[in-house]
Amino acid sequence: MIEEAKFMQEWGSIPKGEGVISKQTHFADIQSIYERVDGLSKDKLMYTVYSTTSGSLLWGQTILEPVLVHGECNMTRGHFHQRRDLDEYYWCQKGEGLLMLMDAQGKCWCEKMKPGSLHHIHGQWAHRCINTGKEALSVIACWPADAGHDYNLTFPIRVFKENDQILLKK
């Protein structure tokens, strides 16, 4: 017997199929992670996450809008996995940005994301996506459904864009 695929992730599009959900994050939800909170409308859309669970795996897509908050690049909240033994893959579909990583000792570094770049995230590394480009940054992820999110962290580096230059500030 040959069946149709249950989900579609067409090139350049969002995941479609039964059980795909989406969640929007607006500036009001995320403002506390930025250095400055004034000057941007609270209802500004910052990012959208589409996700679906099949068995023990999650498939998700995060679309980060090209927004600067007083020069600071739009970013996801960022998290460790509650289960530090569970890894994740990120694949950049569109746009350009940085994947910020931090280990358990607080060592923090970034990998460049561009269309096609594939990133392995070790289970003990916190991770955050940052849009440094002029268009939306679209990142697809696959990770274990029981990994969980641990938001109890602070990244020691901030990413700004000034005169088209990317600046990392401690």
Ligand SMILES: O=P(O)(O)OC[C@H]1O[C@](O)(CO)[C@@H](O)[C@@H]1O
């Ligand atoms: O929850 P955060 O840290 O804002 O990250 C954005 C997205 O990254 C994912 O965890 C994929 O890693 C999504 O589930 C999540 O919502």
